[in-house]
Amino acid sequence: MGASDNQRKSINLEEPVGFDDAITLTGYGKFHYECLVACAICVVTLGFQNGITSYIFPAAQCELGLESSQLGFLNVAFLIGGMSSSFFWGILADAKGRKYVLMTSLLLDASITLLLSVCNNVICLTICRFLNGFLMGAPGSIIFSYAGEFQPPKLLSGIICAAGLFFTSSWLLLPILAWAILPLNVHFTIGSWFIISPWRLYLIFIAIPEGILGLWFIRLPESPKYLLAVGKAEEALDILRNIFAANSGKDPDDYPVKKLSTNETIVKEDYSKDYGTLEKAIRILQEVWNQIKCLFKSPLLYMTFLTCTIMFTNMFGVFGLGLWLPELFIRFQRYAELHPNETISVSKLATLSVVKNQTCDATFDLSVIQNTVFMGITSLITSGFCGYISTKVSIKTVPFVCMLMGGLASTSIYWLRSATQNVIVACIFQASMIVANMSLSGVVVELFPTNVGGIAICLVMFIGRMGAMTSNIVFGLLMDKHCEIPIFAVAINVLLGTLLCWFIPTSKTKEKSRKTSSIDRRAIEISLVTMPEIKTENTEVS
Template sequence: MGKLDSGPLGGATFDDAVRLTGFGRFHYESILVCSLCVLIIGFQNGLSAYVFPAAQCELHLTSYEIGLLNVAFLAGGTVSCFFWGILADLYGRRKVLIGTHLANGSVTILCALSPYTTSIVLCRFLNGFLIGGPGSIIFPYFAEFQPPKFRNKTSCYCGLFFTLSWLILPLLAHLILPLSISYNLGGVFVVSPWRLFMVVIGIPEILVGLWFVRMPESPKYYAAVGKVDKSLGILKKMYAANTGRNKDDFPVKYLKSESKIQTTNYENNISCERKVIRILKTVLSQIKSLYQPPLRFTTVLMCSIMFTNMFGMFGLGMWLPELFVRFERYQALHPDSTISVKELASLFTEDASEACQSFFDNAVINNTVAMGVTSLVFNFASCIAVGLVNIRSVTMVALVLGGGSAGSIYWMTSSVQNLIVSCIFQATMITANMTIAGIGVELFPTTVNGIAVCLILFSGRIGAVLSNILFGYLVDSYCGVAVLVVSVVVFLGGLLCLFIPSDNNNRGLASESSNVGVSVISDRQFR
C-alpha cells in the first residue's frame, strides 16, 4: 500500500489532485445520483403528510394515530443519528448508501403491502432509521468528489433537491391519490391509491441504490484511513472520465501529506469489535468535550436553535396538508362563510361517519405545490444571500419570519389566507434548517465538528418527535393551541440566533487533525 508522501515530484495535496481531475462527465453523474438521493430523502420525510390522511378511512386511523405514524418515522431517524456515521467510518460511505437505499426502498414497498396499522408503524420506524444513513452521509460523500472551486456551490444546489422533493410529492399525490382503485385481495388487504403511491416512492429508491453500485468510494475517505493507492486509483478514473484521456496520464503520482499523521502499520489484525469499541469511546469523549468550556455555551445554543426549527418544520409543517383539507371541506359545505383554525379543529370530528369519508380536492394539491415553489425560490435566494450577508442573519430572519407566520395561522379565516402564511412558514423553516448545520460546522473545531453536527441534528429530531405528539393529540380539539406553541418556540429560536458567536474563537479547543480527514468520524483519529 502507498503512503501519504511529501516528495517534490509528481505529488499533490488531495484538493489539488481533485482539481486536476477536471470537471466533466464523472462529476455530472455524481451530481445527478446524489441529487436523486437527496430527492428520495425529501420524499420519505414528506410522505406521511399525504399517505396517511388518504389511508385514514381504510385503516380507521384517528388524528392521534396519524401523529404516532409521523413520530415513528422521526423516532427512527433520531435513534440512528450517530449509528450511520460510525458505520460509514468502518466500512465506507458507498456501502452504507447502497445498503440503506436498497433496504429502505424494500421496506417502503413492504409498508404499502401491509394490512395492519401496527406493522405500518414498524415499517415507518424502519424507514426513518434507514433513511438516516443517506441523510447523514450523502453530503460528505458528494462534497469529497468536487473540486474546491465548485464544492460549496454544487453542494448548495444539490441541497435544493430536498426542497424540490416537497414540490414533486404533491404533484405525484395529485396524479395517484384521486384514482378510483379498490381491489380486495383475498380479504387480507385492499389495493388502494395510497398503497400505489408508496410503491411509486419505493421503486426509485431501489434504483438509486443500484446506481450507487457503479459509483466509487469517496477518495478522501480512502486517503484518510491510509488506503492511498485506492484513493489515487479513483482520482485517476475520475480524470479519465472527465477528460477522455488515459488514466495513466493523470499528472499526480502520489498524495502529499497535509499533516503529520502516523500511517505506518495501519493495516493490522485489529478486530472489527475492537474498532467499534474504540470509536464509541471516542464519540462519547467528543460529546463530553462539547459540554465543557469553551464549547458548552455554543453546543447548548446550537442544539436549542435546531430544536426550535425542527419543532416547527416537522410539527406544523407535516400537518399543513391536513389543515388545507379541512379548510377546503368547510368551504365546500359553506361557500359564503369563514372559519378560524381554532373553530375548524373539531369541525369534522363530531360525525364519525362523515369524518371518514374520502375527501380529495385539487385545491389542496395546488396549495402544497404553491408552498413547494415558494420554498424552492426562497432557498435559491438564500443560497445567493449567504454569499452577501452573514449566514447567522439569514437564519435569524428565517426563524423570526417563520414564528410570526405560524402564529398568524391562528387568526386566518380562509384557505387563501392560510396558504399565504403557510408558504412563508414552510420556506423559512427549510431555509433555516439548511443554514443551522452550516453554522455548526463553522463554529466547532474540525476535530469535533462531525459529532457536533450529529448532536445538533439529534436535538432537532427530538423537537420534531415532540411536536408531532403535540399535534396528534391536540389537532382535533385544541389545534389553535398547538399552532401558537409552534409559533412561540420558533420565534424564540430566532431570538437565540442573536447569541451565536460572530467569530471562530471556538476553534481554539483543538487543532485540526488533517485537511484530508473524514467529515464524520475517522477511525484514523483513534489510532
Template structure:
C-alpha cells in the first residue's frame, strides 16, 4: 500500500459533538463527544506510531545536523577558510542566532496554521540553505547561509515536537520525547562516521571556470542536506495533527484521522469506538476569555494570523506567566552548557590529536594538550590539517553513551517522575563537567564528557515534556518555540564566550559550565509536579 494512499485522509465524515474524558474505551462501546485524550487512547499503539519513530530518523536529525556540522568542518576547513578561534565560535553561534530571531514567528504560525504545512515548507527550505552553504568559498558566505539555516529549522523542529506528542496518549507521551532524544543521539553517532568517511578524502572539484572549488568539507555539507529533503517530501503524505484540528474546530477531519490511525494500528477496518468529538473551540474560549487567545472554528488564514498574536497574550498572565519564566530559565541553563561543550568537543578532541601528532604520540593532562587551541602557541606554525581517526572514534563513543542514557531514562521516568529525574541528572552532569578539568588522559576526557552530554541531553528533552504537560494545545507550540528561543540564545552566548574562557586558561571553561548546570538542579525544585497531568 503506498504512503499517499495510507495518509490520504478523507474529510467526509459526519460531524458530531462531545463526551466524558474519563470513560473507559473498549472496541465494542460507542462513545460520543469524546475529548482528545479518550480518542487518541482508542487508536492504540501500533504500526502508525512505529512509522512516526522511523520518520524521526531524518526529521529528528535535521536540527542536530544544522547545529553540529560546523564542529566537524572546522578541523578540515580551517586552512581553506583561514578560521581563527573566534571565527569558529561565531560559526557555532550563528545558527543559534538564526533560531532565536525566528523562534516566536514560527511558534505562533505553527499554532495557528497547523503542524503539517509548516514542517513541509520548513524542511524543504532548510535543505535549500544547507545546499547553498555547501558551495560557500569563504567565511562570510558560510556565516550567512548558516544563519538562514538556523532561521528556518526552528519552525519544523517546534512543529515536530508538538506533532509527536499529539499522536500519543498520556501513557506514552513522556517517553516519546526521550525516544526522540535517543534517535537524535543515533544521529550524533552517525555524523562522525559520515565525517570520517568524507572529510579525510582529497577532493577538489572545480566548477564555473574555477570560481567555485569543492573540497571534502563542501561535499560533507552537501550530503547533510539529504535528511531535510527526505523529511519535507514524506510529510506531504502525512496527516495533520488531530489535536490541532480539534482545537480549531475541524472535528470531522480529526475524527477521520483517528479512524485511519486506529485502522493502521489494529488492522480493524470495521468500526472505531469513537463516534463524535468534543467541541474544543468552546473549551478554549472559556479557558482564555479573560486574557484573549480564543480560537474561531472554521476560521480563514487571515483570522488565524490575527488570533495567533492574541494566543501569545495568555502567557503574560497567571497561571502561565510563572511557568513560562521557570521553564525558559531551566532550558536556557541546560542548552547553554550542553550545546557549548557538545559543539566544541570535536575541536577539543582535535586539539588532543594534534598534540599527540606533534609529540610522537605521547599523551598528557587535558590542560597541557589544550594548549594547541591557544592562539599564542601556534601563530608561527604552518597551517596543517591532521585527520586522525581518534577524533571521530571519541565522538562516536560519546554519542553511544548518550543513547544508553536515553534508554535507561525512558525505562525509569514514569517511576522517578520528571521533576526528580531533572534534579538528579542536572546535578550529576554539573559535577562531571567540572571533573573534566582534572582529566589526566584522553580516556578520562571521553568518559566524563560522555556522562555530561548524556545527562544534559536527557534533561533538555525531559523539560520539553514538562512544557507539553503545563500548557494547553493552543499555546503549546508557541511555548515550545519560546522556550527553545531562550535556550538557543543561551547556546549562542555560550559558544561566543567559550573561546574567551579558553584563552584565559584550562579551568574557566569547565568550571563555568559545571557550576551553571548545577544551578539548574536548584531551579527544578520550583517546578510543579506534572507527572499525573493529562494532555489538555
C-alpha cells in the first residue's frame, strides 16, 4: 500500500524531508506487517518469561524438593535481574542500536532458558532466572521503541496499544501450553544429570520460538530513526528505500525522498561523532543521570513520587499475588480432596505446601491449568474493553477503577470458601491489575514531557519491580506459615495505590489535553530545556 498522491503533494520533496514524512512516504505494506509480527512475538515471549514460574515451579518444587521460600527467591532473582538492567539496555540501545540489542538479548535468553531446563539444584535455577530477568530487560525496554520508530505518526499510538494486548495474550497462551505439555507422561534420564520431565520440556518449547525470533531480527533492519539520530542519514535513507520497495513492489530508486532532514535529532549532537562504544555509552549515561535529576526537581517531583508509588503498589500485587495464584489453586484443590467435609479457608492452606504433601506429583493439575486459562481469557477481554474505554474517559479513571477492583478482590480472598469462588475472584484480580498496570504506563507517558518521558518510564518500572520483588519475598517466607498475611499485604498496598490514583493530575489527562494541557506541557518542556542539565530532547532512552 503506497503513500497517496495527496501526501506527496503536501510534502516539499525538493527540500530535505523530516523523518515522520519520510516514513509515511514508504507506504504501509509487507515490510510493516513482517515487522509487527516479529515485535508481537517478542512481546509474547516477554510475557512468557514474566509468567512462566507459575507453571514450571510447582512441578519443579516437587521434583527437586524445594521449599516455598526458595520458590519465592527464584521469582525474586528474575525481578532483581530485570531491575539491574532497567537502565543498562536503554543506554546500550542508544550506543549500539536497537536491532543489535534485541537480537543479542533474545538469542542469549533462549540459551539460558535451555540451560534452565536441565538445572537440578536451586543455585543453578536461581542464576538462570536472574539472567532471564536481566536479558528480558532488553525487549521490555526497547521493543516498543523499535516497533514505533517504523510507524507513521497517525498509527503510532494504536500500534503501541495493540502491542500491549499481545503481552496480555501471553498470560492466556502460557496455561494453554501447560495444558498440552505438563500432563504428558515423559520421564527419562540421560546419564546422571540430564533429566527430561514435562516441566523441563515446557521450558524447551518456550525457548525455541525465542531463539528463532533472535535469528529473525538478523533479517530485519536497524531503526532508521535511530540511524538518523546518530548522524547516519544515508544509511537511514537506504533502509527507507528498501521499506518502500518491499511495500510497493517498486524499485528502491523510485522512493521520492532524496535527502533526510537532520534537524530532528533524539540525542545530543556530540553523539553523532565518531566516539568509541565505551565513550558513547558514558556520554549517554551522563545525560541519563541529568534527566533523572530533573525528575526530582520542581515541577516534576510530585508526579515522579506519585507514579512511582502507584506502580510499586500495582506490581506488588500483579507480580506478587498474581504469580502465586496457581499455588493457591493447588492448595484449595488439595484441601478439598483431603478434607471433603470441612469448610475451606485461607488460614488452613499454609500446611499444604507441595513438599509437605506425601502424594507429591511433579506434573500440574489440569483443573488448575483450566482455571488459569479462564484468568487469561478474562484478562484479554478486559484489556480490549478498557483499551477502548480509555479513549472516552479521563486517563486516571481506568487505573483508579481497576486498582479498586483488584484491591477488593484480593481482600475478599480471605473469606473464600470454595475453589469456584477462588477462580472467580482470581479472574477479577488478575484482569483488573494487568489492565491497571498497562494504563499506568500510559499515565506516565501522558504526565511527563517528552524531554524526560523515556527515563521516567524506566524509573517508574524500576520502582515497580522493587514492589514485585518485595511481594515475592513476603509470599515465599509466609505461604507455609501464615498465607493470609501476604494476601492482606497485597490488599492494603493495592487499596493504597487506588487512593493515590485519585490524585493523578487531571489537568494533564487526555480529556483536558484537547483544551489546555498542551500549553501546560509545553511550558514544562521549555522550563526543562532551559535547565543547565538538559540541553536537548531525548525520548528514546527506554
